[in-house]
Amino acid sequence: MAQQLINPKAPQNVSGVINGDGSVSVNWDSVPGAKASVIHYGEANESDPHNATFMGYTESTSWTLASGDVPTLQPEDKLYLYVQSFNEVGTGANDIEKAQYLNTNALGSEWSEPVILTVAPATRSIPNESSTVAEIKTYLDSQSIAYPSTAKKDELLTLIGGTE
DSSP, X not given: OOOOOOOOOOOOSOEEEEOTTSOEEEEOOOOTTOOEEEEEEOSTTOOOGGGOOEEEEESSSEEEXXXXXXXXXXXXXXXXXXEEEESSOOOSSSHHXXXXXXXXXXXXXXXXXXXXXXXXOOOOOOOOTTSOHHHHXXXXXXXXXXXXXXXXXXXXXXXXXXXX
């Protein structure tokens, strides 16, 4: 009796991180019968899986996207990634060709729930006595703190707790 090929289950417990060097790492639980996985993702803030047009490939339960291949991300942008498992390995000269082969020619699992990675917000240093009046006013504006236009430096610093 011939063995029937059944597509594997969707990967579970998918997690990820944006690494300090700007690369992206994704991990998930092993899927019984799976021999390879394709990772789908799109541009920054693209939450519609139909627009997750970029792909990665791995034959393990983890994958890293090199920083140079990560879509352009700004502070607080989100990157949505989905993992799909396959019961066969991809064919091709490189991971892109292998992912394309599986995506086009093989029956894979349902996509995982998305792992949503958020870029850390930009850090803004709090002005101090060595800051210029313009820097202090820029900070106050960014925090929506009102101040008189004629305020002197020490008065502006008092508004943010810079002096007593």
